[in-house]
Amino acid sequence: MSRTDYPVYLQLRDRLWDWIEDEKLSSQQKLPSERELSERFSTTRVTIRQALSQLEAEGLIFRSNRRGWFVTPERLRYDPSRDIGFTRYVTEQGFRPRTETLFKQLTEAPKWLSEATGLPEGTPVYHIFRRRYVNERGLLVEHNYINPQHCPGLLSESTDLSIWQMFKEKYNRVPDHRDIEIYPLALKGLEADSLGVNQGTAGLYIQRLSHDQEGEFLELDREYWLHDALKISVHVGGRH
Amino acid sequence: MSRTDYPVYLQLRDRLWDWIEDEKLSSQQKLPSERELSERFSTTRVTIRQALSQLEAEGLIFRSNRRGWFVTPERLRYDPSRDIGFTRYVTEQGFRPRTETLFKQLTEAPKWLSEATGLPEGTPVYHIFRRRYVNERGLLVEHNYINPQHCPGLLSESTDLSIWQMFKEKYNRVPDHRDIEIYPLALKGLEADSLGVNQGTAGLYIQRLSHDQEGEFLELDREYWLHDALKISVHVGGRH
DNA sequence: AAGTGGTCTAGACCACGTG
DNA sequence: ACGTGGTCTAGACCACTTT
Known part of the structure; x- marks a missing residue:
């Protein structure tokens, strides 16, 4: 020492x-x-x-x-490279999931989104903001930006369940590859308020950018997690 | 607000x-x-x-x-799913890397290591503890636990460079698949002291468990990063 | 030797959550 | 209405880094 x-x-x-x-x-x-x-x-x-x-x-x-x-409860295990829904992997670990949609709207792609996705600036996109609970503790909030080309009428659907399931079942779209970014940050502003934590609470940022087989933009997902809420677990390489 | x-x-x-x-x-x-x-x-x-x-x-x-x-300097981008060495990806981003070996020793696999790797408890393993710098700021410390079967005489080698390069060139071993774990934690004890930060400083833990084509344990890597030092970036799926 | 950050005390007021 | 956590003041001493 x-x-x-x-x-x-x-x-x-x-x-x-x-x-x-x-x-x-x-x-x-x-x-x-x-x-x-x-x-x-x-x-x-x-x-x-x-x-x-x-x-x-x-x-x-x-x-x-x-x-x-x-x-603090046990950490939730989470694999951002798979596309099984929140509800399912929480349930599989023996916890009770809940999702709350805080707002959903049709907006025009701002500059940063256009740069990240390749969509032209101003293209209409769905923007969904949700809060996710495990055993009634809010663990993360999530912004989903979705290409409306591939799922017209999304706003009328319920978004309290998995978006991926809806993609697959209703619109026959499946993500093919993903770019994932992960880094620690401080929760601030809207994200901190929505989770009921102090400004500056430690958090983890996870971003997933998904494209389909034809290389078309499907969805951008920006998740803000409490720092103590999860353990990321990914398997890469070899046979699956 | x-x-x-x-x-x-x-x-x-x-x-x-x-x-x-x-x-x-x-x-x-x-x-x-x-x-x-x-x-x-x-x-x-x-x-x-x-x-x-x-x-x-x-x-x-x-x-x-x-x-x-x-x-704080700009975050280092890091892809734990690839096996290019620290020195190389730091240099590619225009920074100056440096690695310091704090100790290396031959020990017997403790219980937790045996559980993680499948090696019998008490099997001899190499244990290397290193500190990594970018532009002379210490960003992480790292414990490497290496299967000595695949690289006898490792302790006599210099370990200030890439272990993977040595694996490949000298012992003809290549990692085939990896299990990666990532989560935020507080830096404590040896890790905090080695990085010259206060007890409880926010950090990010990255663990990589590597096996070769035949499913044999190659290496376990436990990295303790400063929370503000890196941005993880991974590409999954699709063609490479 | 001087100055710094790290720690600690003993108070105080306020806005908010819970009864 | 009360008690809570969140914020803030005005000091102090110490170990360590730097000059």
Whole structure:
């Protein structure tokens, strides 16, 4: 160990986590209030909050709005290279999925979208904004930008289920190849508000750009996940 | 906007970032001291630190040990599904790579490694721990666990270059398929210390488990990246 | 030796969520 | 209405980096 001392907030982190395990607090259960914790551990609220933030960074606890601190559930496994729907892979892992459509609209492709997809600027595209839950905790929000050529009348459909299923069944379109981007970021603005987290909460960004066999743009998907919510798992190469 | 107020530290974040852009501070340049900043913006150090932490979470600035705050360089693009070496893809993007081997040793496979790879517990494996730099900023540390069957005498080789290149040229082994895991975590202990960052700094974990054509275990790679250092970019499906 | 970031105290007020 | 988490102040000491 190259550190010379072991600061109070890290000691508190350990004691706090031991305490949580002793109390057998389980997934989604609420911790006592910060004032109560700071008394129990004989320190100030500022320091207890440092310890709580440490556990939050490690993904062991999370906070919701001004409601308090909770024990983080197990991470969801997720393979962005496959196209089975959210509902299905959540269910397969024994969790309860839920999807809420926050808005859907027909807009004109802005510059960044045109650059990413090759569509001419101003082309009409569907834009769907959804929030996804697992066991009633909102884990991500998602922007879908969809080529309306391949699925006219989408706005009248229910978008609370898998878009891919609809693509396949109703419009007979299947994605052929994907460009995927992944990186950590801070959740801000609309995305933070929609997930009920503070500005600057750690998140993970996943973007999927899908084309069909003929190289035509099908869909662009921009997902904003809570940092502690998922574990990406991908298999590449070899036989499938 | 659903928020009713706009807290001081978020206003400071904006003003601070504007100031950085005005001053044309570039990649890796140092910000003034926290005390100087808190005077310049007429607030306390605690609040200025909140603003700085916000910019840190967004990946716009980073801190190094007790040395201060710096402007974050552009993210490195990285495709974990390909097996071109670090040195090559960093150079291709116009940056200067550097690799430092912190230790290498022959050990016996512990339980978790045996479970991940299928090797019997206690099998001898090479364990290499390296730190990788881009433009003299340490971006990640990496544990390599290598099947010694396929590359006897590895410890005598220099491991500051690509392991894959050595595999191919000297031992005629090529990875066939990979299982990749990716998730955000907090950098702690050895990993945090080796990168010179605080305990709990946001990071990204990337694990690659590689097998050859005959399904034999080649290598397990566990990478701990700074959260602001990379952008993962993968292409799947279609023809290559 | 001086200055820095990291840590910690002991308060305070406010907006919001929950009863 | 109350208690909560979120924010903010004005100090302080220490270990470490830099000069």
